[in-house]
Amino acid sequence: MKKIMFYCQYLSGMGHLVRSTEIVRNLVKDFQVYFINGGPEIAGFEMPSQVELIRLPALWLEEGKFTVGDNQSVEDVKEIRKNLLISEFDKIKPDCLITEFFPFGRHKLFFELIPFVEHIKNTSPTTKIVCSLRDVIGKESEPEEEEIICNLMNRYFDLLLFHADSNFQQFSESFTRHKDIKSEIIYTGFVTQSPKNYANDASPLWGDVTETAKILVSVGGGRIGYELLETVIKASPILAKEIPHFIKIFTGPFMPEDKVRQLRQLADGRLGDRSNIQIETYTLQLLEYMKTADIALSLSGYNTIMNILSTGVRAIVVPVGHEKQDQEQLVRTQKLESLGLVDYILPQNLTASHLVQKIISGLNKNQSWRKCKFDLHGxxxxxxxxxxxxxHKAIF
Structure with a gap:
């Protein structure tokens, strides 16, 4: 059985980890997989049991700066990570290394990634290096940065796996210098989470909720998206005058505790016992919630959109960016809205009254027309x- 090392680093949210895990879940059927996790641990998140997990000292971004665990310095962690990557590679001697998003992103991690791929080329030239890339890169690259990306791809990489349906997004739309990439580019289709057997009765998830609109609200990892959750809570009393409803909110594992506390206090102040709002941090059953919800409110990151497409739930999304110039979610959202697959509210237009109007309109729409025809088998x-x-066989 051939061996694959899979490098994944999530610096802000958890979308890169979720997508990578779904890919790995399929790779373990044919390969021995070694998963390099460079981000902070997420309580309750499950990696396939067949995977050999290599955990680097965690590194993530807060307010644009690297953050590490207690009693550690950023420089020490950088050095440890760089050396650990190389030593693990030498020990495992994989047939293939997959880097998630690099070199189209993760340039803040050049300190470990450049020595890593350089070491592989120098010591194990038969090892294939593959880039795993989502549909929309998002941030517009400067000419100098695009030049760096092209040079890195052409120097180190053998294959680019583009996780999109070509009918939705072309690689040329994501990267202007696409013709300068020498390696083969393969469209895999969208990567979606593994479907489960959904129960017809949603009561185990939602409790005793009958003749009430079930509204699911989630914001991925939770480092961004607080404003959506706050607005949902403020909108609930207004919506209650029109439609009986129950709201299930997942804040994400990375939302600061003080922010979660503020949301709970806001809900208490607005609704007394909060009988129609439940606030939790994280769930492994998000797909099941989405499948059984009457409408879902969320941001429009890659994995959330895939969940919307695979479950067919009515959806209202708010496209936000980790940085002002980050257009990833907006690009994806506008395309989906033009196809009638989601409705959306721009962050600057997010008010309680406007959200209530969107929810009522969404609930009145027929779900049957929301059939997704994209390739979801990435x-x-x-x-x-x-x-x-x-x-060494033909790919297709």
Whole structure:
């Protein structure tokens, strides 16, 4: 069985980890997989049991600066991580390294990634290096940065796996210098989370909620999105005058505790016992909640959108960015809205009254027209492509 190392680093949210995990879930059927996790631990998050987990000392961004665990310095952690990557590679000797998002992003991690791929090329030239890339890069690159990306791709990488349906997003739309990339570019389709057997009765998830609109609200990892959750709570009393409803909110594991506390206090102040709002941090059953909800409110990151497409739930999304120039969610959202697959509110237009109007309008829409025709089998296709590629067979 061939061996794959998969490098994943999530610096702000958890979307990169979720997508990578779904890919790995399929890779373990055909490969021995070693998963390099460089982000903070997430309580309750499950990695497939067959995966060998290599945990680097955690590193993440807060207010644009690297943050590490207690009693550690950033410089010490950087050095440890750089050396650990190389030593683990030498020990495992994988047939393939997959880097998630790098070199199209993760340039803040050059301190470890450049020595890592350089070491591989120098000591193990037969090891294939593959880039795993989402549909929309988002941030517009400067010419100098695009030049760096092209040079890195052409110097170190053998294959680019683009996790999009070509009918939705072309690689040329994501990267202007696409013609300068020499490696083969494969469209895998969208990577979606593994479907589960949904119960027809939603009561185990939602409790005793009958003849009431079930509204699911989530914001991914939770480092961004507080404003949406706050607005939902403020909108609930207004909405209650029109529609009986129950709101389930997931703040995400990275939302600061003081922010979660503020949301709970706001809900208490608005609704007394909060009988129609529940606030939790994280769930492994988000897909099940989405499948059984009457409407879902969220940001429009890659994985959330995939959940919306795969479950067919009515959806209102708020496209936000980790940085002002980050247009990833907006690009994806506007395309989906033009196809009638989601409705959206721009962050600057997010008010309680406007949100109530959108919710009422969304609940009145028929779900049957929300059939998604995109390829949602990106994880399976990724495994199929790599199995053939590493066996020197035709990819398709």
């Amino acid at each position: 994880a399976e296709t990724t495994s199929f492509v790599l199995k053939n590629y590493l066996s």
